Amino acid sequence: MRPVIGLILTAVAASTAAAFAFDSAHLTLTKSRPEKDSTVSTPSEIQLWFNQEIQLSVSRIDVKRGEELLETGSVQKTDDPKSFKADLLEFLDDGVYVVQWRSAGPDGHVIRGKYAFTVGSEVER
Numbered sequence: 001m002r003p004v005i006g007l008i009l010t011a012v013a014a015s016t017a018a019a020f021a022f023d024s025a026h027l028t029l030t031k032s033r034p035e036k037d038s039t040v041s042t043p044s045e046i047q048l049w050f051n052q053e054i055q056l057s058v059s060r061i062d063v064k065r066g067e068e069l070l071e072t073g074s075v076q077k078t079d080d081p082k083s084f085k086a087d088l089l090e091f092l093d094d095g096v097y098v099v100q101w102r103s104a105g106p107d108g109h110v111i112r113g114k115y116a117f118t119v120g121s122e123v124e125r
């Protein structure tokens with residue numbers, strides 16, 4: 001192999017490794033309410049917690065039932081700088097709901113994720 005190509009491959013491998021290392025430091029969802037895969041009585045808000053301080057300006061919460069997008073209030077800060085929330089402006093009938101979120105940590109990289117929860121009227125409060 002010619003030395004120049006060897007050098008380039010080494011550089012590519014090194015930057016890929018660095019990117020992976022950096023990825024692990026990205027914003028990660030650590031907790032949510034309602035919790036992922038839980039069954040709850042109809043919630044009045046969605047709150048998300050992360051491993052880093054979040055940037056509210058790029059944060060978003062969408063709640064869907066099938067293709068239907070539910071009406072939510074705008075995202076709000078909470079007492080915890082690693083958390084944000086949005087009010088649910090509709091009553092959630094029994095069913096499966098998907099929370100799609102978007103946010104960024106201090107490095108500004110926008111991260112997206114989603115999870116599901118179920119609303120069931122037979123859940124005890």
Ligand SMILES: [Cu+2]
Nearest residue numbers: 026027107109
């Ligand atoms: Cu990042």
